[in-house]
Amino acid sequence: MLHTMRWFGPNDPVSLFDLRQAGCAGVVTALHQLPVGVVWPVAEIQARQQLIEASNQTHSPLHWAVVESLPVHEDIKKGRPSRDAYIANYQQSLRNLAACGVRTVCYNFMPVLDWSRTDLSYEMPDGSRALRFVWQDFAVFDLCILKRPGAEADYELAVAAAARQQFAGMSAEAITQLTNTTLLGLPGSEEAFELSHFQDYLDEYKAIDAAALTANLHYFIQQVAPVAEEVGIGLCIHPDDPPFPLLGLPRVVSTEADLAGLLAACDVRANGLTFCTGSLGVRPDNDLAGMIARFGARIHFVHLRTTKREENPRNFHEADHLAGDVDMYAVVRALVEEELRREAAGEEITALPMRPDHGHQMLDDLNTAKRTYPGYSAIGRLRGLAELRGLEYGLRRALTEEVNVKNEEVISR
Template sequence: MIQTMRWFGPNDPVSLMDIRQAGCAGVVSALHQIPVGDVWEVAAIEERKNVIEAGNDQFSSLEWLVVESLPVHEHIKKGLPSRALYIENYKESLRNLARCGIRTVCYNFMPVLDWSRTQLDYTLPEGHRTLRFVWEDFALFDLYILKRLNAAADYEPEIRESALNKFQNMTAHELDVLTNTVLLGLPGSEEAFDLAIFQSLLDAYADIGDKQLRENLYYFVQQVAPVAAALGINLCIHPDDPPRSLLGLPRVVSTEADFDQLMRASDVPANGITFCTGSLGVRPDNDLVRIIKRFGDRIHFVHLRTTKREIGTRNFHEAPHLNGDVDMYEVVKALLEEEQKRKNAGSMDSELPMRPDHGFQMLDDLHKRTYPGYSGIGRLKALAELRGLEMGICRSLHFS
């Protein structure tokens, strides 16, 4: 696999030199400064590309291999008449990315929030800090801070009761921290949504259920994937994180069956998957190796991370990359077998871009301000472990 790391741009505390020293060949980045729905113009793309790929006598260059993400406008997700404009803008952005030589574009179709956690500094016994999702705390936010209408129906009676007891004993500061964590905006931004604005965004989905959101997703890929294919771009959707309904919002990219419906909706290879082992691994009913074997030719980008499900609850936290609920050995083996299959078939895309996802905050990074899950040392540790695992598997299978 081609080893990469995510870079949030010039304000990222993890530098391009850091990423190069970690052993990466590529960078995953996006133009977060451009409002969602606007066209990514060639000049803006080239500006970022030139920064990433500027090598010198002492610093060999990296390559901007993957866009993560080219966001999908909420009007597309909601199926509003104005989606036609935003779909055309999306196509134009793809054309401009192709002009700049970028061939892999990640996106997601999660309504309102890209991802959800309830704690950003959960401390493990070794002293690492990591991300955690606690169902009781999420219920507390939904029921007693946001006070979403009819939210009680989404939670078990014992969860509602324990959340209320906890709410009544929390300080104003603790409530603010939880609120800001749940409402954290798009990755690449440290700004949270205002509570009232957030409720209005949820209200806009009041009449959009599972069926409608699926239809809107399938319409989008049917319009966009053929254009991407003609441009030589691979689109790859990121699974829902976490992979279940939250805040009354449907989630439609969470399981093998969801992938099956989406791949059938636009049966072109450019309609593909970002295979995120962490998002998919939260659900015990997802067989990750089987998903790879079934949809291997549609996997265009890989996120390797794992979570630990906390027994008897819906809680989970980010775990060491080789020691969580994901069988990383079998997953990496299946991905390498897919690469070998492509190589044997003479494919030009035989190597998958991969990034180690959601590293721990540890060592010197404990004293630095970093994007949640994206500190430098934690991802360096993860990449080293994954690189060693990959080499061992390749040697044992006699892959070159």
């Protein structure tokens, strides 16, 4: 696999040299400074590439391997008349990225919020800190802080009652912290939505159910995937995180059936997947290794992390990369087998870009004077990448030797 890490640009406290020293050859980044919906100009793309490659002559080389993300404008998700103009901009951005040699583009189709957590510093048994989602805490925000109309219908009676009791005993500081954590919205962002206006964003989806959002997603991919196919880009959707509805908003990229429907909506190789084992692994009904075997040819990018479901199955935290509920051995084996299949078929692109998604805050990154983006501290991701690289190395060597033995047996006959 092509080993990468996410980098949020010049203001990221984790530097490009940190990524080099972690063993990365590729960088996953985006032009976060540009407003959502505008065309990404060639000059801006090239400037980011030059920044990444500035030390390539004197140090181990890095290149911009994956865009994460080229964001989809909310008007496209809502199916508004203005969507075609934004889709045209998206198509042009894909052409510009391809002209600069960027071949993999990740996106998501989650309404309003991106990934959601209720705790950004959950203490693990070893003292490191992880991201966590607790259904009752989310109910506290939804029922008692946001006071969303109709929210009661989305929670079990016992959960709603416990949430109200919990809220009654919370300090002002705890309420503020839960509010800011829930509204953070975007990975790498330090700016949350404003609570006073947040309900307005939700209200815009009142008439959009799962079927309507799915139709809007399929319309979008039918317009952009042929362009990606034409220019040689692998366009890959990131699954919902967490993979179930929140705040009355539908989520339609959560299950194997969701993914199969999207791939069938525009059946070209460019229309593919970001296979995030953490997001998909929250649901026990997702067979991750089986999904890789079935969708392998359409996987363009991989996020490897694992979550651990708790007593309430909607509660989970980010576990160590080789622990949790994801069978990482089976997952990495399936991915290596897919790469070997591509190699045997003589395909142009055989290596899957992979990044160790979300790391624990640990060691010196626990220093209170040190600033890190939630889930994206350096040392936790370094540990995850080291573990995953070792697992991949062992599996690739074993599987390659198996193939060689079989080939020798065939020749000897």
